[in-house]
Amino acid sequence: MIGRLHISFTTLILISFVAELSAAPFVPTRIAQCVALSADGRLAATGKSGQSNSEFPPRPHPSPRKTGVVHVWDIVSGKIVARMETYGDITRVAFSPNAKLIAASRMYRTIDGIPMNEVRVWDIATRKTVLALDRCHSFDFSPNGEELVVASRKRCAVYNIADGKRLRRLDDLGGAVTIAYMGTTDQILGTIHSDGQYFMRVVDGKSGDTQRESLQLQDAFYRVAQSADGKMLATGHNRNLILLWDAEQLRPVAKLQVRGNPSIQHPFFSPDGSLLGVGNQSNGDTAFFDINSSKEVFRYTFARGTFRTHYARPQTETHRPEKDPHRFVFSADGNFFMAGCHGGIVRVVNTGQEIQRFEE
Secondary structure (H helix, E strand, O other), rough: OHHHHHHHHHHHHHHHHHHHHHHHOOOOOOOOOEEOOOOOOEEEEEEEOEEOOOOOOOOOOOOOOEEEEEHHHHHHHHEEEEEEEEOEEEEEEEEEOOOOEEEEEEOOOOOOOOOEEEEEEOOOOOOEEEEEEEOOOEEEEEOOOOOOEEOOOOOOEEEEOOOOOEEOOOOOHOOOOOEOOOOOOOOEEEEEEEEEEEEEEEEEEEOOOOOEOOOOOOOOOOOOEEEOOOOOOEEOOOOOOEEEEEOOOOOOEEEEEOOOOOEEEEEEEEEOOOOEEEEEEEOOOOOEEEEEOOOOEEOOOOOHHHHHOOOOOOOOOOOOOOOOOOOOOOOOOOEEEEEEOOEEEEEHHHHOOEEOOOOO
């Protein structure tokens, strides 16, 4: 488990040093746009955006310096377990509940303006594609890991991962900015953008019927963090604002004003719900707040935390990976957090001590 990593900190430093010496010198370390940690604490994943080969149909760029890459890493050794090439701007990577699959969403548009967004699922052991869904920009694994819900610009649907068959449509979440299962339930939470305003909508994942909606806000938000007990939600906004929501009533109950460089803030809950992590999307600064007191208790900076994408998009676009990628996450035991700064870094929450750094 990741909770035991501190025992072999010296060993990890030596391993990382040797790995750095033996790594291919022609592949520079790139900022990780997205990160994930497996529920069993063994694996980490990073998503690094990249270019296509500029042909049609597009393929990953032939140069290792330029192609997009999804890496799966062994946390203790820091070694690569699996490497899958892609292209475009990666907005999320996530493990299946059993950590046998890895999924990623990417956004890409050809020079002719043809959108070619995609959600793809790979088998980690074989590196082979299990499921590929075109024109989709958001996804989530079902709690049992057997299904995948995806959203495109107009539709939302649930697929069986084993055979790739579409099981049902969720029309009330069509065009959602992001979607996610609510804990271990069949409820699916979507972030909706309509008439210049943003709100949350919860639907029944089986029937597709809307169960409740939040009030509408002019302050944009693109992700929704959920506490492990399912009682609280958090949304990050411009001007360093965080809103806390009652998950059942979908109403705001508190707000946090984060100090530092003005940017979209990315909230993420600790597994026990005692802390709320907040990542600054512009520079990678990460602060941690005590939920009960709303006071900042820890703050860490990163030398290479600046976020950027490969393909520029108009500020007016709703589906825009520049806005709030998944760059920050707690470990399953809550003792560590991972940030997509540098090539991906794992640190101790209460000391900031670096435990692992992932470099290709």
